[in-house]
Amino acid sequence: MRFRRWHELAIQAADPLTREPAVMIRRIALPARYPPIGAWPALMRADMAAAYLDYRDTGELARAVGRGEAPPPIGYHGVGRAREPVWSKAIIDKVTAPGKAMDPDRLEGQDLVSLV
Numbered sequence: 001m002r003f004r005r006w007h008e009l010a011i012q013a014a015d016p017l018t019r020e021p022a023v024m025i026r027r028i029a030l031p032a033r034y035p036p037i038g039a040w041p042a043l044m045r046a047d048m049a050a051a052y053l054d055y056r057d058t059g060e061l062a063r064a065v066g067r068g069e070a071p072p073p074i075g076y077h078g079v080g081r082a083r084e085p086v087w088s089k090a091i092i093d094k095v096t097a098p099g100k101a102m103d104p105d106r107l108e109g110q111d112l113v114s115l116v
Helices: 046-052 058-067 089-096
Strands: 009-012 023-026 075-077 084-088
Touching (some): 046 058, 046 084, 084 089
Antiparallel strands (some): 009 023, 075 084
């Protein structure tokens, strides 16, 4: 029997007919995992997506997705019991900072109080 470390989440995709949000069921929360080489990949498993979104573990990520505070996964990799959810870095970036990209030229001369 092979050991699979991604049994932390079971996620049910959104129903295209009812358009209900995805449902995540926490099994075993894994600690957030940062990329070993320092660059965030375009597709991330739950443990890396949790780290990217600054959650302590996959359990926090699952609760955040359930509350609508974090984006649901974009799909799955693998088949059968090896199936695991994946998140897109581009989608996470769009959801977490919509239209709030910092323009360095605009920041010149701004008072710090105006940024709070």
